[in-house]
Amino acid sequence: MANVFEGMEEGFRIFKNRDALSPHYIPSELPFREREISLLSRKIAPVLSGRKPENIFIYGKTGTGKTAVTKKVLSDLNEYARKKGLPVMGLYVNGRLHDSEYKVLVKVVKLIDPNMDMMGYSISAVNDKLLETVEGKELRLVVAVDEIDTVKRVSDLVYRLNRSNDEISRGSISLIGISNDPTFKDKLDARTRSTLCEVELVFPPYDAEQLRVILTQRAKEAFVEGAVTEDAIALAAAYAAKHSGDARYALLLLLRAGDIAEEEGAERVERIHVEKARKRVEEDIVYDMVSTLPEQHRVLLLALANMVLKKSGISGFSGEPVITSGLLYSVYRKTAEEYGLSPVSDRWFREYLNELQTYGIISVKVAGKGFRGNTRIVELNVDPSKLRSVIEKSL
DNA sequence: CATCCACCGGAAATAGGGGGGC
């Protein structure tokens, strides 16, 4: 019998290193972010000479390089500190995965020393452990909390970490908060805002030309030489520029175009593959947002998607149907029951709505005139039919 | 203009899961 792998390398004539296009890949060079990198590192640099850096707030739309820049700067910081033998540590925590003051603290302790797992201990025990460790080792920490807007009761976290500096005689803890929600800063109370936002850094979206350069650079790493045309790259860049300059979208587009070219057995990635990739990328993005959500959130979204598709709602001024929260709640209840789930109370439903809004999947605004009282109108920010198919598959 | 309605969101109460100490 012939070797089962016979001829299989044929499939790899498009990609050389597919990972280079993945959203998690951190390239060694970040074009058009030199200014941000140098600003951020300069603001952090005092930590190397034993002073506590100011807290930093980073804001920018998705796919503007906030995470990549932060990770790059932190990893350079760690490398430099290791080389010089300095007790300096840059830590990265994702707020969506660690969405409470408690979870962030536990994660920070675990990042300092992977053997320390404080899960289950009281928050004050975790905090004491953290302070004791920082003081004992004279650690100077820079803690970056990505997607900080998804952390519940952020102000408690910011306040606690900041106050820690007063309670220890040696070492320090500085914060970097990262958010893509433009309203997040306004939602903070004045004291938290002035604490967290001592320094602010805004990341602008990329334009089409910049995206083209970024894609070209990544394509060099990702594709076999000559396996992608400049045309295809330019088109992907143009689409992404329209998509609010989102580099992640651009990379995903090229990745999917490559997949499609490979599936079709094409020699190289051309414009047509980028065109075809668009649909799949839209689904990828919806899937990304939805797949990690709890069941109840998905049911709620399914109910909403169905309502949008059926256009069954209450008519506003202009006569076009709008979906009020109360109406959505009753549809959600029915949907939940259809799937054999017990629906949550209306109070918790409102909490879900707010969470989904911070995730950016839906928008909620007060109805105002034309509607009774504090009624809010819910809008879906993604394609309803794609959302429905993704959720139905997952339930 | 008083009252009603539809919903908002804080606070307290409750259930449950993880963990230590003995």
Place this chain on the structure above:
DNA sequence: GCCCCCCTATTTCCGGTGGATG
């Protein structure tokens, strides 16, 4: 194993809020 502690998710309770209604 039992008891108590802490965090988290969820329910229950309830006092707003602001436009609609008569």
